[in-house]
Amino acid sequence: MNTKDGLFVKMVMNSWQATQKSINKKIASLSEEELNSPILPGKNTPAWIIGHLATVNDNIATLLELGPKLKPEYEKALIHPDGTVKAPAAAEMIKYWHDSNAYINEKMASLSIEDWFSRHTAVSAEDFAKEPHRNKLNVLMSRTNHLSHHLGQLVLIKNKVEA
Amino acid sequence: MNTKDGLFVKMVMNSWQATQKSINKKIASLSEEELNSPILPGKNTPAWIIGHLATVNDNIATLLELGPKLKPEYEKALIHPDGTVKAPAAAEMIKYWHDSNAYINEKMASLSIEDWFSRHTAVSAEDFAKEPHRNKLNVLMSRTNHLSHHLGQLVLIKNKVEA
Numbered sequence: 001m002n003t004k005d006g007l008f009v010k011m012v013m014n015s016w017q018a019t020q021k022s023i024n025k026k027i028a029s030l031s032e033e034e035l036n037s038p039i040l041p042g043k044n045t046p047a048w049i050i051g052h053l054a055t056v057n058d059n060i061a062t063l064l065e066l067g068p069k070l071k072p073e074y075e076k077a078l079i080h081p082d083g084t085v086k087a088p089a090a091a092e093m094i095k096y097w098h099d100s101n102a103y104i105n106e107k108m109a110s111l112s113i114e115d116w117f118s119r120h121t122a123v124s125a126e127d128f129a130k131e132p133h134r135n136k137l138n139v140l141m142s143r144t145n146h147l148s149h150h151l152g153q154l155v156l157i158k159n160k161v162e163a
Numbered sequence: 164m165n166t167k168d169g170l171f172v173k174m175v176m177n178s179w180q181a182t183q184k185s186i187n188k189k190i191a192s193l194s195e196e197e198l199n200s201p202i203l204p205g206k207n208t209p210a211w212i213i214g215h216l217a218t219v220n221d222n223i224a225t226l227l228e229l230g231p232k233l234k235p236e237y238e239k240a241l242i243h244p245d246g247t248v249k250a251p252a253a254a255e256m257i258k259y260w261h262d263s264n265a266y267i268n269e270k271m272a273s274l275s276i277e278d279w280f281s282r283h284t285a286v287s288a289e290d291f292a293k294e295p296h297r298n299k300l301n302v303l304m305s306r307t308n309h310l311s312h313h314l315g316q317l318v319l320i321k322n323k324v325e326a
Contacts, residue, residue, distance in 0.1 A: 148308040152315035
């Protein structure tokens with residue numbers, strides 16, 4: 001194994017953790033009212049976005065074989081809303097975000113470098129042989145971009161405590 | 164050199180190119196009026212964001228030693244606005260975005276895997292010896308997150324052509 005393998009895991013993990021930290025900072029600055037107000041008319045509320053990110057964390061748990069989802073029942077409210085499940089209250093979604101971060105971050109810390117370069121659970125062994133970039137580390141890189149996407153939306157909120 | 168080194172480069176490049184493509188698609192869907200309207204009152208317009216991303220592309224050219232900036236004069240309008248330089252018109256910023264993408268993408272294609280793992284120009288040789296993750300590939304990974312951050316903002320626009 002080349003030393004660069006470990007380097008790349010470090011690069012992706014640093015980026016993931018830094019983005020989580022920025023989101024935590026932003027969440028902590030939002031009032032109850034801001035959390036529950038759509039960012040733009042007809043768009044999602046910050047609380048929904050936070051719950052959505054937590055549900056995506058649960059998907060990461062599955063894709064990376066870290067363990068069972070914490071709240072599988074929220075997928076229908078927070079990833080593919082079909083009207084059958086109501087999104088929980090803001091406080092519950094924030095708790096879910098923090099719990100799911102702690103859960104997957106702890107599990108990820110014990111993955112070996114080889115684990116990171118193994119296939120994620122949504123790609124078959126056959127496809128992975130042809131496309132070895134579809135590994136677990138690639139999932140984390142992609143989900144970091146997903147965090148950044150939503151962080152870009154959260155920072156648009158005209159923040160009373162920052163004003 | 165380990166075969167995984169080339170794999171990392173491919174993973175980061177795929178992510179970069181896919182995010183650029185999503186931004187291009189969004190830009191193409193925006194009307195002149197939408198381009199010039201702040202996303203939220205007091206916030207940036209899509210046109211400004213696009214110019215900002217192009218200026219960041221120019222910084223990438225420097226950090227990755229790809230060549231000179233295309234428009235060094237825009238930094239004071241689009242990265243650190245100090246009131247001395249006015250942002251150009253929307254059409255000019257869109258052209259700048261496309262030109263700068265073509266420019267840096269072409270130059271990046273000729274970087275070797277070893278080039279990608281060498282230090283970027285904002286880190287000293289001394290610091291790099293201690294922190295080898297501060298390489299050129301890390302810059303591209305970080306700038307992909309930056310694209311995602313702003314793409315998250317652009318997609319909030321209630322789009323007439325999509326409605």
